Amino acid sequence: MIKRYFRKGAWMLMLVAGFNATAQEVPTPKSHFGFTIGDNYQLANYTQTEAYFKKLAASSNRVKLVDIGKTEEGRSQYMLIVTSPENHKNLAKYKAISQKLARAEGLTEQEAKELAQQGKTVVWIDGGLHANETVGAHQLIQTAYNLSSRTDAETTKILDNVIVLMTHANPDGQELQTNWYMRETNPEKRSLAGLPRLYQKYAGHDNNRDFFMLNLKETQNMGRQLFIEWNPQIMYNHHQSGPAGTVVAGPPFRDPHNYVFDPIILTSLDAVGAAMHNRLNVEDKPGYTQRGGSVFSTWYNGGLRTTTYFHNMVGLLTEIVGSPTPMEIPLVPSRLLPNSDSPNPVTPQKWYFKNAIDYSVSLNYAVLNYAQRYHDELLFNMYKMGKNSIDRGSKDNWSFSPQKIEAINAAAKKDNVSANSRRGMDSKYFDEVMKDPKLRDARGYILSADQPDFTTAIRFLNALIRTGVVVHKATAPFTVEGKKYPAGSYVVKTDQAFRPHVLDMFEPQDHPNDFKYEGGPPVAPYDAAGWTLAYLMNVKFDRIVNAFDGPFQKTPYGELLKATPQALPTASGYALSAQANESYLAVNELLNAKVEVLRNPADGSFYVPASAAAKAALNKAEHNFGMKVTAASKPKGAVKVKPSRIALWDTYGGSMPSGWIRYIMEQYHYDVTVVYPPDIDAGKLKNNYDVLIMVGGSVPAFANEAGGRGFNPPVVENIPDEFKGRVGRMTAEKSVPQLKAFLENGGNIVAIGSATNLAAHLGLPVVNALLTTEGKRLPNDKYYVPGSVLSVKTDTKLAANKGLDENTDIYFDNSPVFKITESTNSVRPLAWFATDKPLRSGWAWGQAYLKDGIAAFEADYGKGKLYAFGPEITFRAQTHGTFKWLFNQLYK
Structure with a gap:
């Protein structure tokens, strides 16, 4: 021992x-x-x-x-x-x-x-x-x-x-x-x-x-x-x-x-x-x-x-x-x-x-x-x-949400039963909603390979795969609920451990009406209220609520998708769809290679005459995502496309919206020069640039309008020489006249978010659509739409909208909404709220006030144009569905 x-x-x-x-x-x-x-x-x-x-x-x-x-x-x-x-x-x-x-x-x-x-x-x-x-x-x-x-x-x-x-x-x-x-x-x-x-x-x-x-x-x-x-x-x-x-x-x-x-x-x-x-x-x-x-x-x-x-x-x-x-x-x-x-x-x-x-x-x-x-x-x-x-995704399941609770109360109200009854309600009202076959959770989602922008769908799927979500690929054509899908389509089922993330990326968020007290101001959500990524990226999918199967091959965890590049067709020319974001990347590769590119005014598609240089550039652009290139002849009225000299506003200290656009520009191979308030104040902008991109916080508010007051850098001692040229802020007195001159001389400005304040500085017949009868802004207890996904109607005949859907989802964060005050051909709506219920995902209190409000417009000014987008069309480089609103304006 x-x-x-x-x-x-x-x-x-x-x-x-x-x-x-x-x-x-x-x-x-x-x-x-x-x-x-x-x-x-x-x-x-x-x-x-x-x-x-x-x-x-x-x-x-x-x-x-x-x-x-x-x-x-x-x-x-x-x-x-x-x-x-x-x-x-x-x-x-x-x-x-x-x-x-x-x-x-x-x-x-x-x-x-x-x-x-x-x-x-x-x-x-x-x-x-x-x-x-x-x-x-x-x-x-x-x-x-x-x-x-x-x-x-x-x-x-x-x-x-x-x-x-x-x-x-x-x-x-x-x-x-x-x-x-x-x-x-x-x-x-x-x-x-x-x-x-x-x-x-x-x-x-x-x-x-x-x-x-x-x-x-x-x-x-x-x-x-x-x-x-x-x-x-x-x-x-x-x-x-x-x-x-x-x-x-x-x-x-x-x-x-x-x-x-x-x-x-x-x-x-x-x-x-x-x-x-x-x-x-x-x-x-x-x-x-x-x-x-x-x-x-x-x-x-x-x-x-x-x-x-x-x-x-x-x-x-x-x-x-x-x-x-x-x-x-x-x-x-x-x-x-x-x-x-x-x-x-x-x-x-x-x-x-x-x-x-x-x-x-x-x-x-x-x-x-x-x-x-x-x-x-x-x-x-x-x-x-x-x-x-896994169990919830393998059987019929009904998830609770504020809308379903409201539906239960509405069912009871028909029988004059109070939602506040202390004795409770008959369970039949529960059954009416929570056993309704139409309201079941999805068993899975099918992303067809024949959708217009399949390359963006693959980017979406890769975002899921990076977070550990299981994705299946169809190895042969298949049929689900009477609809045929081609081989190469993808399936995301909900019978997997990370089902909450799958639902969150495909389904709308239903944020509750959250107020400090009854009749009081809303409680702001921590960051966003709605963000359904499939909506923001304009990914087309079918939501399947019944069990289904097919020739599906599981992709390994974490292994990103890369579509197999297809051989270019034998033809005298090629067409690239304006509906696919990747087409714009390809156009930039073609223009960088000095290849001729033309645009079809009818649908916005790009036409490229066949040549060795064109083939090389297209093969390079196609490599990662399998962009579709079809055989085509030269379209009637085709217009030659030229790259624009692009300037992007930024400020001392850095603007996050500007930074995200820099990221997008690099991803899609646009050449862009970052400019600062002193560069704008120096004038003669048209000598160096064709397009100027202005983001939220750049343009000062007009008169008594709130918001968009511009960045005001702190007073800092010992600024290194490399940053001294960035110091300053945009002002109505010095900066706005230079923006006017740029437009008058034929420059175009893309204004996003509060940068649309510029419209008021220019004296355009456009005003805030969200005002009371006394001309004041609607109070938050009447109207409040924090970061959420809304739907707008677009005029697809306009060149600025080419490639967009007639109904387009936007990211909206109490964003500017406009009303045109006089009949004129010089200001044209690009997108507007066609219904009193445009909410797709998130929270929109008082959304009826949005009906007929204009979300985006274009306006002639001198020889140039102002493109004004109230929504955040490039938000955090997530809103691929509205990138084309920026891309379309970046060519001559």
Whole structure:
């Protein structure tokens, strides 16, 4: 017994010694950066952070460094995998278990429980997504060091039972923001304000709105790890800043939640949120608020946190107060009285960067400790949610929504039964709606290969595939419910684990009418209310509510679709449809190759005379998506197409709408020059440009009109020479006359969103259509349409509308709507609201006010034209269905 005890004790001593050796070998942040993480006036840039991560991986057997891909600026984006040395030996096994449980395919409940016992919880912790929120990247550094070096019992249990994926979300942004802050030698003069450009090359802050679309390289890199490779059970997305008078806002979140979620998501958020909140209270760290204490909900899809809910992950968000420059927790008396949202209020006080780092590390440990204590439960619950989704998609199912509840109440009202009856209603009213065969959830969606813009449909499907959705391809022609579909068509069924995401991309969002109180103002949704991607991309699909099958081949998880290029037809010329976005890319390739391109005025299609150069350019353009090219003869009245000299407005600090258009221009191979207010104010624009693109925020408001006041850059000292030419703002006195001169001399302006203010400056007979009889703007309690999808009617005979459908879906965010005040041929409506119910997806309170309002118009001005689009036609590079409204105006 003594000998056995001695051996066990010696083994324990060796283990402790091993941990101590690891701790001694791991470099501290201070030894590397020259300061302690959280020191006032000190920030690390990404170059330094990358070097430190490499040191951690080299010195600690708990850390593996993985390059998950390149950023938009060409840096390596790193993810640290942190777990025990023993777990590192079996990473492939644990990844496979996580994938199997997340996908829930072909597993019995008993098999899933056994796998859950064998597996390790996978927890994602990120930082730095929004680069000006500097706590995020720095808590990542500190937490990585703690997990790499600490030998306490809690850390040891975490490492034994959890695989931590520590991911830097925006390397480019950290490099830019830190270098900007640290450029001042006097620490007290350092400021995060005045950054000269977007901290993500194209999107800036909108990089956190790209996670169902996955346009950006960084979001693609992270999406692959989240939805294809690791499928973590918990993901934690660090942000700032918390609401005034608090320190941090976190889970659980306020209503409404998206109705496609499995309920386990909501109760899991309660459980993990309680662990986070409780730990801070135990550690005497007040100031945590939840639910109604902040604006954050679980309705929206598209954020790094929020998209994970649609994949059965427990997505966590905290918004914390903190800055390398010391700050104050302000006095907000209404926050001082404890309530269930904020049971431990914080009092006004000085707040230091180190405070925010300490809180963040505590919150990370709360999450990780929960994950290690309940690792088998978290793994099994992910399977259970996936299996529930498969079951719901395999049978008749009716999902609840506000519209269905209204339908139940309407059915009862016919019998004079009150919806507010305390005794309840007869269940027949429930049956009338929730057993109506026409109101069943879809079993799947068929995307026919013969639709007009199949290349965009493939882009849409690839967005789904990047998020782990299962897609099937038809290997032969097939028939479903009497309709024939060609081989090469695609099918997305709902009997899969990520069914919530599938529904969210195909079905309309039905946001509830959400008001502070009856008759009061609306509660703004967190970001958008509706975003159905199939609508925004104008993808044609058939919604099938009965079980169906066919010659369908499953595509491998994460493997993107590439249509097989077809040989060009033998002909004297080729036609490219204006309905396909890819045709515009091909036209740009042809024009760059000096190949003649003509346009058919009847339908907007492009005609290309056959030649060796034309074939080479078309084959190049066709490579990825299998664009359709048909044999054609020269159409009657064809007009030669020439590339325009395109200018795109931007501003010091960077405009996100402008950045997204830069991204689109690169994707579709347009040459564009970015111009700034000083460039416009310098005049003589027509000498250099044919088309000027103006986005929201560029044109100042006219007279007393609200909105679109223009960017007003902060006063910044020591601006580098390369950015000085960008400083300034558009003014009615100096900038607008130059825009008028540009139009008068034959230039064209594409104005989007509030840039349509220009119409008033030009004196066009166009006014705001959404006014009361007293000439005031409609109040929000009468009319309110936050980011949603609406339908408009278009005049397809007009050249500006070629390739668009007669009924087109638009992204609308309380956007400008117009009325023409006098009969004139010089102003022509391009799109208008033809009904009093144009809502397709989202929330539109008082939508009847939109009827007959004009959404877009073109107007002659001098020798040029103004194209005014109230809706966001290029919104976040997601609205492929309205890209043609921009593309059509970019040729001479």
